[in-house]
Amino acid sequence: MFFVDPETGDVIDVDLATAVYKPSLRGAASAVKCIKVKRPLSTFDKRSIRTVVRGVARVLVGCPKGSWQPRKQRCKVGLKAYETITPGRCKRGSGGKTQRS
Secondary structure (H helix, E strand, O other): OEEEOOOOOOEEEEOOOOEEEEOOOOOOOOOEEEEEEOOOHHHEOHHHOEEEEEOOEEEEEEOEOOOEEOOOOEEOOOOEEEEEEEEOOOOOOOOOEEEEO
């Protein structure tokens, strides 16, 4: 079961055994997020881009060009991080870009 916190717009997953708090990156109109680009998008195969959720961060991953197997829908060398999106402002010197959505 999910419900949205009316003040912050965060999505809260309520389980009978444990309560898990999952902040939403979309949230309210004034939500702030930090975007860090790890590698240029041009180095990845367009068919392999995926989103992986790790805690409160969303990581866009992909397969380097030349390593994607279209028939198997798999990467020969493993998926590499393209971009990391976390809620809140970027810390100074982290190389990230703060963006409002």
